[in-house]
Amino acid sequence: MCLYTSDDNDICQQWVYVEENRKKYLKCKGNTDLALDLYTGASSVVGVRNCNAHAFKPSETSCIEVEDAGGGYVYIRLSDDLYLNKYLAANAGANGTNSGKSFNSDGNVYFVEFNEGDPMPAWKPILLAAPPNPKPPVGPEPEPGDGQVLIYPVNKTLYTCGYKVAAYGVFNIGTHYGHDIVDANASYTGEIIANNIFASGSGLIYRSGEDENVGFFACIVYPNVLVYENGSRVKKDLTVRYWHMEAFLSVKWLYKVKGVSPMQLLNDQIKSNRKTFIH
Secondary structure: OEOOOOOOOOHHHOEEEEEEOOEEEEEEOOEEEEEEEEOOOOOOOOOOOOOEEEEEOOOHHHOEEEEEEEOOEEEEEEOOHHHOOEEEEEOOOOOOOOOOOOOOOOOEEEEEEOOOOOOOOOEOOOOOOOOOOOOOOOOOOOOOOOOEOOOOOOOOEEEEEOOOOHHHHHHOOOOOOOOEEEEOOOOOOOOOOOOOOEOOOOEEEEEEEEEOOOEEEEEEEEEEEEEEEOOEEEEEEEEEEEEEEOOOOOHHHOOOOEEEOOOOEOOOOOOOOOOOOOO
16 A cells, blocks of 8 residues: 555545444545555565555454544554554655555555654545535424323332442443332332322333242333434333332233223332342
């Protein structure tokens, strides 16, 4: 690979940034089966092997990271563990040739290691085909008129552990996939006072019962809930699972569908949190 007089019509001078399977490549527009790559094959010429940049079938030595160099310029670095400090460089000032493959060759493009404090080779990306102009804004999309907005299941909700919270890892029992809440009015920590868990909207109980690990539970589907998606509110069915309850009003509806209304009491006995169980 080498530097050459710029030609906007030469697609072999054009590169496409691609992310595939969490790996990043610069692929040749002239042949997208080839990517910018570090040459690791044999060579009798000094400064070619593990230095020269060429176009090759994507592999670990093609994986790159693009770093901001400021002023519209970028650094291009290999991301493979064996070559983390190798950056893309070139010998500017002359067109390269097919035979000039050493890092000393005029116009040649190659990878070289840089240490902290060394002057870094920066590249300026040039967008040859600008994306089409987006549609002019016409104001926010109107919200659906017949969706429902859910409420918290406890009047004075206090979160004690959120979804996938990192601190939960200290217990070494897996990822926390729920939202732990307590009643801020409760006189004891970790539980919710009697008769204080409510339906969050109009929904259907699809399953309820008692589990040996999580206590009484319920699975309620709330239809036509207004949720945010891509900056707009849309209607979707939302499933809420309630766990760790000491008792549940609708346990007799096990495996049967039963409707609930907003603010309908779901628990009918004291203490709704089985905090001693795994969750």
